[in-house]
Amino acid sequence: MLECKNCKSVKVVKSGKARGKQRYKCKECGYNFVIGDGRTNEKIQALKALCVLLYSLGKGSYNMMGKLFRRDRSLIYKWIREAGLNAAEPSIDGEITQIEFDEMWHYIQSKKRNFGSSKPLTAAAGELSPGFSVVVIAQHSDDSTTR
Numbered sequence: 001m002l003e004c005k006n007c008k009s010v011k012v013v014k015s016g017k018a019r020g021k022q023r024y025k026c027k028e029c030g031y032n033f034v035i036g037d038g039r040t041n042e043k044i045q046a047l048k049a050l051c052v053l054l055y056s057l058g059k060g061s062y063n064m065m066g067k068l069f070r071r072d073r074s075l076i077y078k079w080i081r082e083a084g085l086n087a088a089e090p091s092i093d094g095e096i097t098q099i100e101f102d103e104m105w106h107y108i109q110s111k112k113r114n115f116g117s118s119k120p121l122t123a124a125a126g127e128l129s130p131g132f133s134v135v136v137i138a139q140h141s142d143d144s145t146t147r
């Protein structure tokens with residue numbers, strides 16, 4: 001399962017942390033590496049998946065998601081459109097299961113608090129692909145679409 005990215009040896013040991021992630025060192029060749037490279041990309045992938053999920057459930061407009069994730073609404077639109085164009089692909093890359101949701105989860109949680117608790121919350125659960133489940137709790141906002 002866990003193998004050196006350089007020489008594919010399985011003789012790897014934990015070697016401290018790098019940018020908050022577990023770092024590993026290969027005992028065979030001495031190569032240091034972190035599981036799940038391209039972390040920015042992973043985060044964007046997760047964000048995209050969330051947007052697509054919210055949108056497909058009719059719980060999020062481009063505006064609302066743009067505000068929620070602090071992204072431009074045109075970018076959200078682009079992601080949704082992209083997802084539509086790529087919809088023919090039956091599966092998501094296996095690496096996506098390694099995404100760390102902690103950060104995003106806390107972010108949404110804190111958002112929720114900012115808005116206060118007088119408005120109803122929407123909880124949406126979905127499975128985007130086998131092994132990749134998502135639970136979303138979102139505040140209804142004035143410009144969210146309802147279907």
Ligand SMILES: [Zn+2]
Binds near residue numbers: 005007008027029030
């Ligand atoms: Zn190695």
